[in-house]
Amino acid sequence: MAGPNPGMQMEIQSYKHNGQLHRVWESSTVLKGNRNIVIGANDKTLVTESDGRTWLTREPAICYFHSMLWFNIIGMLRHDGIYYYCNISSPFVYDSEALKYIDYDLDVKVFPDMTFTLLDEDEYQQHSIEMNYPKVLDQILRNNIDVLIRWIRQRKGPFSPEFIDQWYERYLTYRY
Template sequence: MDGLEPGSTIQIQSYKHNGQLHRVWDTSMVLKGTSNMVIGANDKTLVTESDGRTWTTREPAICYFHSKHWFNIIGMLRNDGIYYYCNISSPFVFEEAAVKYIDYDLDIKVFPDMTFTLLDEDEYELHSRQMNYPKVLDSILKNNIEYLIRWIRQRKGPFSPEFVDQWYERYLTYR
């Protein structure tokens, strides 16, 4: 797919339901890109928040986006293992050299031993009221949380033992 060739760089842009830009990861390298899926990697990349604050990621990360799933998954390689941060979000779109998605506040943090915690339920409830999330959206998101938890428990997709390591090795060949 044009702009998603392996080795090329893209931005990752997170939006809120009201269309406001939420967060931007300045550069990520495409490892695999199709119309349905993007696997990318970054390390020490600049992140800009909606209020203009910036920070830099601390460790290498493998990012997984899918056009049919209402979540994305970031596997972070740390000294004591792989940690995952899963954003409950809209499926991604790719336009203007950027992977774009709507962040729906809820997150799942997964630890190296595959235990996990659902985060930001209060933030989700607040934004749901403020931005009038439709009831059907609430249902879609909750169903996708259950689907994602099954993936975690089954070590499926990005949670399989070799997924992050294999894609990180590929990333190193491009650096």
């Protein structure tokens, strides 16, 4: 699987474990793309929910996807700092249609001071019963939450101080 080429626009599609489309981001600019990592950016992009509702993202965001990690990271540039929203998810796949992943409900929200909170545990429990998540999946997801928390605490990858700023500067070269 080759990744998308830098500078191109890609759609991002999020699914649920049962195969149902969950959410679609209409357009993100690819900043880096290979078979292991895709880094994209968007600002005021149209998002469509599974029920047809739509909304626009409010601020510039840098999105980090990895083909072997069970999470993705969105760094949102706000006036008071960088906020991160981390989806606990399957590794991404990329085809000519879109970048795709399965959303597993759990999320980690990280604040500019690098404190964080785990969200949506109740939704995860409900969906794990409704969609019959295998026990091995629960262990994989819990292990990857631990990896994600280590990255946050160590300021690794997208959490390093310069990561979001450097990729945002690259994004601006495609916009103007």
